[in-house]
Amino acid sequence: MTQDAFATALLDATTPHPASLLNPFGGPAAKRFDVYRNNVAVSLTEALETGFPVLVKLLGSEFFRAMAGVFLRAHPPEDPRLMFYGRRLPGFLADFAPVKHLPYLPDIAKLELGLRQSYHAADTTPLDLTGLDPAAVLDLRPRMAPASLVVRSSYPIFDIWWANTKGQGQKVGHSAQTVLITRPGYDPAPHLLPIGGFDFARTLKGRVTLSEAMATTLAREPGADVASLLTLFVQTSALTLTPEPTT
Amino acid sequence: MLDANPRPTLPNAAGIGYKARHFAELTADPGPVGWLEIHAENYMGDGGRPIAQLKALADRFPVSVHGVGLSIGGEGALDRYHLLRLRKLCDWLQPASFSEHLAWSTHDTGYLNDLLPLPYTEATLTRVARHIDEVQDALGRRMLLENPSSYLAFAESDRSEPEFLAEIARRTGCGLLLDVNNVFISATNLGFEPRAYIDAFPLDAVGEIHLGGHDEDEDDQGRPLLIDSHGRAVVDPVWALYEYTIGKSGPRPTLIEWDNDVPDFPTLRAEAARAAAILEGVPA
Structure with missing residues (x-):
């Protein structure tokens, strides 16, 4: 045999x-x-x-x-x-x-895969702006933490996910939604990203300063509220200054 | 062949298969639980809660790493990436023991997530011994190889399982993990005498014993067919076979395996206490 x-x-x-x-x-x-x-x-x-x-x-x-x-x-x-x-x-x-x-099922699957990927991702120290001078903040070059990732969809995937986990019976809209997954501590959570959020996350992958990331995001999405985006990314522990491992 | 392992080994006490849901109760009051076993593959992420919990547990308990996916009996080469992942885990955790199965689970098509059976022949022996040499070289440590639970036989097998395992241990210097529940299952399913199997087993090579629960089914002809489910308490005939085994071998680190329909911690602790009581009654 x-x-x-x-x-x-x-x-x-x-x-x-x-x-x-x-x-x-x-x-x-x-x-x-x-x-x-x-x-x-x-x-x-x-x-x-x-x-x-x-x-x-x-x-x-x-x-x-x-x-x-x-x-x-x-x-x-x-x-x-x-x-x-x-x-x-x-x-x-x-x-x-x-x-x-x-047709939204593949993106829901991506969201659930992303939550698991985040759960097992490497630990890093979240970017903390407490006590920093605003000008110094804009010169920082944070990166997306290993446990942070973005899932973009043409469907209301955040609403669908939420209605089937937390908010039973909650209304699901019709608009396209982009979701930011972050992991403060050990439990990953999805957050609905406002306009410009996808570009902000993508720009930060290039290890640019926060001021450059905000400018690039505005150039791509003139309607973006980049100050609110920065606040959202910091408050959800999406960013880190921990260097990438060299191996 | 490796030299004697200088690392600490598992104590001759009762251990349990660690489940994350028991973390708080286990660390608050482990009772008779003297060591823990984890499935290697569950701790191959980069970080997060699983790794943090394992680090905390390793400060308090000796830990045994039990692999379920290396496919040591596979016809193909060992998965080098998986071997590297195992090495990474063993390097940072420095576990008291590493064990794997006499089985295969990976094929060209992918990973099949079951411990699949092997015919006991010279060709299988040569291949398994070569793979164990590779594992022991890669990890820099002696490993334990576990006897499987069997549901059917192979026409080409030309030697018994204890003979096969004894020869593997002799050729590679590996130790053996004797799963007494698996012996009972295979004895029922294949029609041999479980105590005769223990009598033929190279007990000197046994570094760990497993005890677990099984399900009962029937084969095509209505004969009992026991299924290795790890989903319930150890049955009395398996406890009796365990007492018989350590009466001959002396005390050995003994694990309660309960992986499916996982019970509350007190239930698991009671199973560990039963094993500990039997262990304490055996002269070292």
Whole structure:
């Protein structure tokens, strides 16, 4: 028996198990092989349920599990870190015909992936402006903390996420929304970004001064309130002065 | 073959598989819990709460790192990136023990997240021994290899599991992790006598014992088929087999594994207390 044959039969229930696998008492070994089939499918489905609780709510448990069964066979985990399993789910959902009428699902999946990524990201000290001279603040070159990330969508993903986690029954708008995920302490939280927020975050990746970041943001989004954006990013612990590790 | 390991080892006491939900109660009053085991793969992020909690726990308890994803029995090469992740974890944590499974879990298609079985042949022995040499070289430490739970047999197997494991330990210098629940499961599922398995097992090489719960099902012909679920209390026949085992081996670090349908901390502590009471009754 090769592991190739074993793995093929494991993921495809229409393939019989390899003939050299035996019931030690004689007779069929099908139910015995099914223990492995079941372990793989159930454990990976549970990993996806743990990682995408809002998708479970939006799709319903039964539909989510059926969808997970298709996904895990097409895209088993790339490595044993199950906490990162599902990175291909947004792309899968975008092409999955049964959910074509729910075009916001891939972005909700990205948001949930982002929250998990943030949860496990490296620790840094958040930028703290207390006691700093305003002119000195503008010369600082902070970066987005490793636990901070932005998810941009054409759909009201923040409203959808909120309505399915915190604010049951809350109204969901129709506008496009961009979400900033940050992690003050150990618990990641999403924040709705106002106009210019996406550009502000992107500009800060270039290690520019805060004054340059605000100017660039204004040039791209003249309607942006850059002072409020800076306040939001600082208050949510999105920024850090901790240098990037050299390794 | 590695030299004797100078690091501290696990105490001959009861330990539990650590679950984040027990952090507060465990640190407030561990009771009989003398050490902790973690699954390596859950601590391979860059930071955040899991790493912070593990650092705090490692200051108070000896920690055993138990890998579930290295695929030591895999036909392909070991995943070098995963081995590097394990080394990074062991380097900063300096655990009292590192263990993995006699199983495979990774294939060309990806990681299958189950401990899949191996035929016991010379070819498997050569491959597994080579992989264990690689792991011990990469981590700079001796590892323990755990016996699996079996649901079926292989036509090509030409030796018993205790013989296979004894030879692996002899060739590589690795120690063994004896999962007594797995012995009971395999004995029921494959139809052998569990005490005969223990009698044939190289107990001198055992550095740790696992105890856990299993589910009961039936095979195609209505025979009992036990499933290694780690989702309930240890059953009495497994406790009896454990007493038989350490009566022969002497006391060994003993872990209560409860990974699914995780109970409240007092329930887990009571299981650890039962193991500790048995351990204390055994002459060293």
